[in-house]
Amino acid sequence: TMAGADGGTTDVQWCFSQVKGAIDDDVADADIISTVEFNHSGELLATGDKGGRVVIFQQEPESKNQPQCRGEYNVYSTFQSHEPEFDYLKSLEIEEKINKIRWLPQKNAAHFLLSTNDKTIKLWKISERDKRPEGYNLKEEDGRFRDPNTVTTLRVPVFRPMDLMVEASPRRVFANAHTYHINSISVNSDHETYLSADDLRINLWHMEITDRSFNIVDIKPTNMEELTEVITAAEFHPSQCNTFVYSSSKGTIRLCDMRASALCDKHVKLFEEPEDPNNRSFFSEIISSISDVKFSHSGRYMMTRDYLSVKIWDLNMETRPVETYQVHEYLRSKLCSLYENDCIFDKFECCWNGKDSVVMTGSYNNFFRMFDRGYRQDVTLEASRENSKLRSVLKPRKVSTGGKRKKDEISVDSLDFNKKILHTAWHPLDNIIAVATINNLYIFQEKLN
Amino acid sequence: VPRTLMGTENSECEEKMISPEKAEEAKLKARYPNLGNKPGGSDLLRKRLQKGQKYFDSGDYNMAKAKIKNKQLPTAAPEKTEITGDHIPTPQDLPQRKTSLVTSKLAG
Numbered sequence: 001t002m003a004g005a006d007g008g009t010t011d012v013q014w015c016f017s018q019v020k021g022a023i024d025d026d027v028a029d030a031d032i033i034s035t036v037e038f039n040h041s042g043e044l045l046a047t048g049d050k051g052g053r054v055v056i057f058q059q060e061p062e063s064k065n066q067p068q069c070r071g072e073y074n075v076y077s078t079f080q081s082h083e084p085e086f087d088y089l090k091s092l093e094i095e096e097k098i099n100k101i102r103w104l105p106q107k108n109a110a111h112f113l114l115s116t117n118d119k120t121i122k123l124w125k126i127s128e129r130d131k132r133p134e135g136y137n138l139k140e141e142d143g144r145f146r147d148p149n150t151v152t153t154l155r156v157p158v159f160r161p162m163d164l165m166v167e168a169s170p171r172r173v174f175a176n177a178h179t180y181h182i183n184s185i186s187v188n189s190d191h192e193t194y195l196s197a198d199d200l201r202i203n204l205w206h207m208e209i210t211d212r213s214f215n216i217v218d219i220k221p222t223n224m225e226e227l228t229e230v231i232t233a234a235e236f237h238p239s240q241c242n243t244f245v246y247s248s249s250k251g252t253i254r255l256c257d258m259r260a261s262a263l264c265d266k267h268v269k270l271f272e273e274p275e276d277p278n279n280r281s282f283f284s285e286i287i288s289s290i291s292d293v294k295f296s297h298s299g300r301y302m303m304t305r306d307y308l309s310v311k312i313w314d315l316n317m318e319t320r321p322v323e324t325y326q327v328h329e330y331l332r333s334k335l336c337s338l339y340e341n342d343c344i345f346d347k348f349e350c351c352w353n354g355k356d357s358v359v360m361t362g363s364y365n366n367f368f369r370m371f372d373r374g375y376r377q378d379v380t381l382e383a384s385r386e387n388s389k390l391r392s393v394l395k396p397r398k399v400s401t402g403g404k405r406k407k408d409e410i411s412v413d414s415l416d417f418n419k420k421i422l423h424t425a426w427h428p429l430d431n432i433i434a435v436a437t438i439n440n441l442y443i444f445q446e447k448l449n
Numbered sequence: 450v451p452r453t454l455m456g457t458e459n460s461e462c463e464e465k466m467i468s469p470e471k472a473e474e475a476k477l478k479a480r481y482p483n484l485g486n487k488p489g490g491s492d493l494l495r496k497r498l499q500k501g502q503k504y505f506d507s508g509d510y511n512m513a514k515a516k517i518k519n520k521q522l523p524t525a526a527p528e529k530t531e532i533t534g535d536h537i538p539t540p541q542d543l544p545q546r547k548t549s550l551v552t553s554k555l556a557g
Contacts, residue, residue, distance in 0.1 A: 020555040020556075021554050021555050021557075022554040022557070030551070030553075031553065031554055031555075033555075047553075047555055049553055049555075051551075051553070053552070053553045055553045055555045055556045075555075075556045078552060078553055078555075078556040091502060092502060093502075180498055181498075181500060199494075199497065199498055200498075224495070227494050227495065227498075228494075229494070230494055230497065230498070249494065279468055279470065279471075281468070281470040281471050281473070281474040282474040282477060282478070282484075283470055283473065283474060284470070286493075332469045332470055332473075333469035333470075333472065333473060334473070335469075335470060335473040335474075335477075336473040336474075336476040336477045336480075339477060340477075340480075439554070440555075441555055
């Protein structure tokens with residue numbers, strides 16, 4: 001149990017709510033979930049997968065019969081966002097895997113989101129249709145054209161109700177602006193522009209313009225032999241439309257101001273924790289690579305995820321993070337094996353709760369971790385079918401690191417490294433979380449009394 | 450086969466002297482003595498940047514075509530196995546990337 005998000009003394013207990021996806025162990029590549037994102041109200045939850053498909057869930061309105069739980073999420077729309085492509089000029093296979101989805105703030109009845117694969121970003125419009133026009137003069141109801149000679153009177157077509165249809169249509173395709181693989185997209189607080197980042201460059205787009213983008217960061221060295229670091233993630237500040245950050249494979253974060261110059265190669269702030277040179281090893285740089293960076297909702301802090309930890313940075317202090325949380329420190333003595341099976345390159349994401357008081361990230365064995373910043377407590381929970389009885393409270397898990405393993409603990413060597421939770425999302429307002437295992441999506445809710 | 454970590458049977462007193470990270474490094478270097486001294490640097494990064502590279506090389510293809518213009522081009526075996534080595538792949542030989550026609554199981 002952990003302190004409640006409202007800062008009071010109530011303990012938050014997490015309960016299983018729903019699980020989406022197939023039960024069988026034979027996972028097709030296409031079904032691997034690659035991104036999870038709530039929209040700004042939390043009413044919609046989008047997932048993207050390796051097969052280029054997007055599935056959007058919608059929360060049912062709270063039922064008066066069951067005040068103890070918040071609405072369930074059911075399928076609202078599903079569509080093929082990206083297709084596989086082959087670039088013959090560069091002999092490059094372009095995966096259809098959806099790397100990121102970002103929602104636009106809602107301006108009218110329709111919902112808009114940006115989805116991206118390695119090379120192309122698309123703006124999708126998701127809209128509802130619940131009426132259709134009937135009573136055309138020149139067409140029958142089934143669409144066949146009437147013989148104009150048979151038309152003797154005129155009538156005004158009217159809209160009549162029909163079964164709700166949710167349609168997804170691509171409104172913009174932003175292509176051909178990235179030589180390397182896109183890892184991030186971020187919508188600006190001006191609601192007009194967004195950035196896309198690949199390994200070496202960051203571009204700024206206007207939502208309405210698809211044939212042009214501005215390059216705002218370029219870290220490509222003239223001689224590729226001198227390449228020492230790549231961009232791993234980028235995000236706009238939540239309220240300052242001129243500010244964005246990008247993280248690197250060397251564990252640094254650079255904050256840039258677009259007012260300073262057109263090309264933001266020179267950072268305004270550089271966030272880097274000093275390293276103890278005596279502790280440096282072959283693995284140091286690899287495990288310091290930042291896999292995700294997220295601003296707090298307040299915009300005062302940012303959080304970074306590297307292989308073993310989560311760090312919270314105060315934007316006013318560049319010299320070191322203000323808080324560091326160990327996700328799975330017991331893996332430090334297993335780095336050799338993790339390098340051999342490539343797990344050391346896994347890219348975990350992280351997220352804030354709505355009040356910026358708790359942060360969450362995934363781990364192995366389908367474990368995920370939450371850190372309460374105020375109460376200095378942390379908990380390990382598990383997303384598994386065994387704990388999936390409706391509203392059953394999740395029991396905290398523990399990994400035993402010493403010689404003696406207690407009854408309910410699991411030893412480090414028994415962890416399943418195929419079961420990784422890379423993507424998690426927290427509802428912007430309520431204590432509802434979406435946790436993606438390799439091919440299943442779990443939704444957990446706070447136990448309400 | 451579930452991927453689990455290989456059990457470590459190192460002697461306790463050895464590990465107390467060096468940090469766990471350095472101990473792991475020593476283990477790795479013992480297994481791969483040829484591992485480069487510039488870790489996490491250019492090699493790893495360049496491998497990452499080249500993700501998605503396939504075998505078809507239009508330059509090689511056209512040069513091969515020019516060299517053997519009087520002969521028949523080699524054709525792919527009926528079973529389209531991995532294309533490497535002497536056989537010059539043609540665009541037709543590249544395995545077709547099928548699009549996902551199936552709806553996501555999350556929506557099922």
